[in-house]
Amino acid sequence: MRAVQITEFGGPEVLRTVELDDPVPQPGQLLIDVSAIGVNYADTHAVEDSYLSRSSLPMVPGGEVAGRTADGRRVVALTATGGYAERAVAWANMAVDLPDAVSDGAALALVVQGLTAWNLLRTSARMAPGESVVVHAAAGGTGSLAVQLAKRFGAGRVIATASTEEKRKLALELGADVAVEADGEGLKERLIEANNGAKVDVVLEMTGGPVFDASLAALAPFGRLVAYGMASRVTPSPIAAASLMSHSRAVVGFWLMHCLGRPELHAEPMAELLALVAAGELKPLLGEAYPLSEAARAHEDLRARRTSGKLVLDPSR
Structure with missing residues (x-):
């Protein structure tokens, strides 16, 4: 079979298309003929061995697939x-049957990024109706779903950030009340201004560095910043307990791995x-479909x- 493999750690340049033997399922696992492959930002960390869990070589990256099992289940x-x-x-309990009304791309948008957005809001931030919610990278896979879900869950004001005017316009179309420039300089002031002069209740943060620092500074008393990524690859400033106490604010970390095997955080x-996607009530934002051979370009x-x-990634190309 064709696969993308790495034999050394690094950037996109280490991704190589090769021929490998088919994987052999263990007891309790399913062999899936893959029709579409999800690409996540975490994959870029795994390829350079900078993710939360360590990688080992040689490795075929990728943590999510859509396709058919040997008995024809989609x-x-x-x-x-x-x-x-x-x-x-894949382990059988990590595979979910798909409704006909949900495309491969939409399903792949949910299995990591949709579950992440849901748990960021419900489990980690414990967002209450009427609260203000900042969604960074609001045009991305997780952010675009978090904007929609925050509105659906009753957020009082959804403030999106994005790096370009086109992406900010898209966030507004998805339901954000206001969209601002994502750059860290002046971000605290822009977030407060976007919230009608008040500090914000919830921030979903995946950039790190100055964006994390500015977001924390923009939190209202009893506000929660949920950190679920570090796309900038820049470590935020250290946080002192006294700083959290003096402002009654919280920083919460989130990793989807801790939801797996817990039905209330994963299967349900x-x-x-x-069901929301099948009913047309949630619209995953689908980006480019790259040939499998162009995985490096996707990264x-x-x-x-x-x-x-x-x-x-499209394995047929």
Whole structure:
């Protein structure tokens, strides 16, 4: 089978298309003929071995696939690795049957990024109706869904950030009340101004560095900043306990891995998200579909912030 493999850690240049033997499922696993592969920002970290979990070589990256099982079921599944290939294996409890009304791309937008957006708001931030919510990278896969879900869950004001005017316009079309420039300089003031002069209640933050620092400074008393990524690859300033106490604010970390195996955080919200998409009430933002052989270009575009929505690889190309 064709697959994308790395034999050394690094940037997009280490991704190589190769021929490998088909994976062999273990007891309790499914072999999936892959029709579409999800690309996540976390994949870029895994390829350079800078993610929360360590990578080992050689490796076929990729943690999410859509396709058919040997008995013909159409599924979307989480894989530990091995997703960037024509065939992949997944544990049976990590595969979800897909309604006919949900496309492969839409399903792939939900299995990591949709579940992340749902849990950021419901589980980690515990957003209450009427609260203001800042969604950084609001035109991205997770951000575009978080904007829609925050409105659906009753946010009083959704403030989006994005790096270009086109992306900010898109965030407004998705339901954000206001969209501002994403750059860290002056961000605290822009967020407060966007919230009608008041500090904000919830921030969903995946950039790190100055954006994290400015977002924390913009939090109201009892506000929550949920950190779920570090796309800038810049570490935020250290946080002293006294700083949190003196402002009654909280910083919460989130990693989707801790939701897996917990039905109330994984299976149940996934069923809810699929039903919303099938009914046309939630619209995953779909980005470019790259040939499998151009996985490196997908990583380059993702790291350069040239993309919007969910990126996929097409194993037939």
